[in-house]
Amino acid sequence: MPLLLLVAGSAAVAAAARRTPAPAPLLLVAVGLAVSYIPGVPSYTLDPHVVLPLLLPPLLYTSASDSSYLDLRAQLRPVALLSVGYVLFATVVVGWAAYLLVPGLSLPAALVLGAVVAPPDAVAATAVARRVGLPSRITTILQGESLLNDATAITAYKVALGAAVGEGATWAGGIGEFALAAVGGVGIGLVLMAPLHWLRTHLTEPLLQNTLSLLIPFVAYGVAEQAHASGVLAVVVVALYLGHRAWEVDFATRLQEEAVWKMVAFVLESAVFALIGLQLPIVLKRLGEYEGSSAVWYAVAVFVVVVVARFVWVYPATFLPRLLSARIREREENPTWRGAMVTSWAGMRGVVSLAIAFAIPSTMADGPRNLILFLTFTTVIGTLVVQGVTLPPLIRLLRFPGRDRQAETLAEANAQAQASRAAEARLDELLSDERNALPPPLADRLRTVLERRRNAVWERLGQVNPVTGESVDDTYRRLSREMIGAEREVFVRLRDLRYIDDEMLRALLRRLDLEEAAAYREAG
Template identity: 85%
Template structure:
């Protein structure tokens, strides 16, 4: 097996994604564009998108990272709009796009057109999360988009299976489709809830951070595989497990959380980069099967399907947003709502690799042995829709959000809330320390007791200092200056340790021990600013 193409894909996409952080073009769009260009470079191999790899091997970890970064409480608060988008909109888009494709493409059977509708119906979890993170959307809109993208793949895959069964001649019925959807949805949620119990027990009882992180990497694949074996929704199983475990991440020891965060950031970066690059690299594979079609015709079909996909989302989003608000109870709970939020949600419906993976799983023939009707054209229309939404909507979304001028996050209010929370926690910790010191078994020398109290006091005062005055020369708060000086001191110690190792006064094992101690102190001294 030649692994060089895989290594080139991972390394190249990672380099491009890193470069995308330093240019105004969002990294996902840059990756797609470079993938399109590189696909025609002589000597570049074909990167065929295998649905048997993408769905069970790439989709679970991407969903897991998106779900653990989401808030269970926020998603529960936005359950109605999330459900209307992730279930209602996907089914609506399946029928609208399918019916439109049936009318637009001469000779395309309605069943095959509905297959296309199900394929392009779900906005992509990776694309939605990447864009929301980049442009800094209001929290409610971000929660709705993330929640939709986590669940809609399950709806789309089920709708695809039903439409495909009808297209290949398996005699699917409406009642059978609804039953299959309910079984997949309930089964997926059930599998997730059942798996959550032993997985959380393992996470809280394993004492080795290395074993904890190994388990963490296996969890999304196990949840997906178990659910699919039971003919339930693997997507929902992964999402439910990730949301529950993320909600209870505080129960895991600190070493596991630190390692887990670093590991999953790396996994998400590599997979997201490779996924978007793969989208662009599919162009030669898709075009190869279009030899029998006129260029002008397929271009017209592609533009028409893209426009239907874009317009259908707005047709669903605005009624789904404002019709429930006819209820006084809904209005009282949600407050005033302008047209801007639904407009951004409507425009943020980028499609991604899941649509392409599902499209490539369309079989070559139907049950009678005849070729699947217009399979190559369906692949092309899926590809152009994915590229169109990523480029047109992805490029214009950041300036659109700036143009709409959403209220900025209230940094002062958030800092005040953080300071109040820290003050309550510090008071509780101080009382606990007094209780412990009252027991003679916990007796400590006075300097160590003072050190405990000093660390607690600094942690309590650090947030309040961000609300106070700053250094007139540097513009830093006292806490920022403390961190900077602490870092300088730690850096000096680190240089001395290395110099002692180089002079053979200490060995490498001792150097690693000393450096790790400094690393932990530096991590404790600095809050994350990204």
Template identity: 85%
Template sequence: MDVMPLLLLVAGSAAVAAAARRTPVPAPLLLVAAGLLISYLPGVPEYTLDPDVVLPLILPPLLHSAATDSSYLDLRAQMRPVALLSVGYVLFATFVVGWAAYRIVPGLSLTGALVLGAVVAPPDAVAATAVARRVGLPSRITTILQGESLVNDATAITAYRVALAAAVGESATWAGGIGEFLLAAVGGVAVGLVLMVPIHWLRTHLKEPLLQNTLSLLIPFVAYAAAEQFHASGVLAVVVVALFLGHRAWEVDFATRLQEDAVWKMVAFVLESSVFALIGLQLPVVLEGLGEYEGGPAVWYAIAVFLVVVLSRFVWVYPATFLPRILSARIRAREDNPTWKGPFVIAWAGMRGVVSLAIAFSIPEHLHDGEPFEGRNLILFLTFTTVIGTLVVQGVTLPPLIRMLKLPGRDQQAETLAEANAQAQASRAAERRLDELLSDERNALPPPLADRLRMVLERRRNAVWERLGQSNPLTGETVDDTYRRLSREMIGAERAVFVKLRDLRYIDDEMLRTLLRRLDLE
């Protein structure tokens, strides 16, 4: 097995993603562009996107990482718009895009067109949320986009399976399709509910951080595989488990949380970078075998499908935003009246991603009767052009669009004030607990050590308030920024001495690692 192509993919995509941080271009867009440019360079190996790798091995950890970083409470508060997008819109887009493709592309069967509709229906919000965080979208819109991306893959995969069954010659009925959808949805949620409590119990009772992090890496694959064994949605099982674990993460040992956070950031970075580079690298593969559709007709079909995909999202988003308010007095009383700007951004942030391509590549080459699957290569090409088109056109224009609409961003001052108040309440509770403990003779401490504990609380309490204070006119730093910088300088001086003592053989490497770890945790 030649591992060099894999190493080149990971190293190259990581380098491009790192370079993107120094540019105004979001990393997903730069990675796709790099993949497109590199795909035809001499000597570049052929990277074929394998659905048997992407769906069970890459998608679960990406979903797990996104779900644990999401807020269960925020998602619950936005349940209606998230459900309308992740379920309603995906089914709507499947039928609209499928019907349009059937009418536009001569020779493409209705079942084959519906397969295409299901394939391109789910937006991939990784790029959208990356842009949202960079430009500071309102938290409500970011939550809706994140929630949609967590669930819509399950809807699309189920719709694809139903459409594919009809396309390859299996007996497919409306009742059967609805039954399969319910089995996937209810079964996936049920598997997640069954797994989440015992997994969390195991995480809180394992005492070794290494074992806990090993378990953490296995969780998304276990949840996905368990659900798929029952023909349920592995996507939903992963999301349910991850949302629960993320909501209860505070109950896990602090050492595990520190390690876990670093490990999952690295995993998400490598996988996200690699899959977006893979999208661009598929160009030579999807251009093969177009046959009668090569040239001008294929370009026209690609433009037409892209426009239908983009416009259908607007057709769905605006009624889904305003109709519930018109029909329900309770919603009008409970929620602020939205303007047209928020739905416009949500509708424009419908970029497609690697899941669409992975599903497209899983389309079989032959029907059950042995005949070739008519239009398979065209469906693959149209999926690729839709993914590239939405990533490039919508991804590039989304940041200036957000700035032009002047949507109110996150109020940093209000968030810092809320953080300061929360820290003040927590510090007072900790101080009361410290007094209770010190009143017990078994916890007696010399006064200087007890004062040191109180100073830690005082420092923690003041740090947030100091960020609200005036900045240093010479450096532009707040008092807290200056304090942290000076602390790092002091720690750097200590670290240099420890290394020098190791080099002089005054201490050994084991002691050096112990001392450096103590500094790292400060």
């Protein structure tokens, strides 16, 4: 029952957030904080053994499969500088600052804190980027960073934790462990991606294909972790490959898969942010000896260091490579200070940091362990509240150039024209064979469908309706829905009159649903 309440409540809040200017992650966290103090609300402890292997893989998978492999490859250098360089830099800077600020906190324990709060969260970055409509290059960099940085942070955390609990971790051992995790995770992903894609393309039943799709992130993560490699990198590599080759999968599978993964991502993202807010009572109970104003001071100081450290890294990492390399200047577009500003400010932390903090074993002394948990929680909440609230107005203030819809539509129309010419040539070739003979009306129907698809994009470049103010897209969708709605009413009436049965009604309605979806996509 507590799990059902969590899922239902978080989904309701996320749905309500769509009708408000507040970002859904922030509203979910705020409601979670408020609900956590209502008497009788069950305790939702963030179990790292559940979050990391059960929640992280599907969230990474859906985000990576929706990303562009080609765009990420084009932005590999800035993504690597953030996902590896920045995480290690933030680990050291935050750890050293905490070591200087907090009396009695050892340097290894402080570095554990640095590693825990170093990675911006994939869920938070994707949710905010989707909501505010960041420029495509910045969105690609942030998504790429958030997909890969967890592997760096988890490895750095393990090394620092080993030193903090007296397991004799060394820098050489840490570098070796990082190399094993990175190379092993990528290697396992490369090994798994081709067989998994083969299975996806050879299963003929869409339900089986989608069942496999739901299992893939857990398989990749589990195999990699069993081999002491990075499950995060394995999932990302597999998801990028499968997303890049998704066109080879049956159309029915793609339609179902898109709907299934949208639902999974919505439920999990909503539950994750609600869980963050619900952790406050648990965190405060464990604070112990660090209660009082000193804990507040430590929280503010760590938050400021986390925010400032990102600026200190991002600006040099953005402009220095271009200044030092003529090849980069020739091959890459000129970065702007506005892009660096948004990249620096879009550093929200999330559930992964909290899950890692809750995973700190009891072998670490209670005082440092509880303080790390508290400072992680305040940093996550602080970045979500301060940066999550101010990022949209910051983007508006910086006045990024909007997307050129006219140019995009022209590019789409040209692509469709080329594809239509190829399809028309193939149709002529097929109809010239006696085995493919069709009555003229059916052959004309194929040509009509092709012509409608070719012309649909060009028609979107037309003017708005002077009477209604609707665009061509909106009018097309509205008329199509009205026509299909009239057909649905007739089918339902015939079913009620027992002229057709429910099985036939479902078949007819599915046909109309596909027609409506096609009309929506053609106009959109």
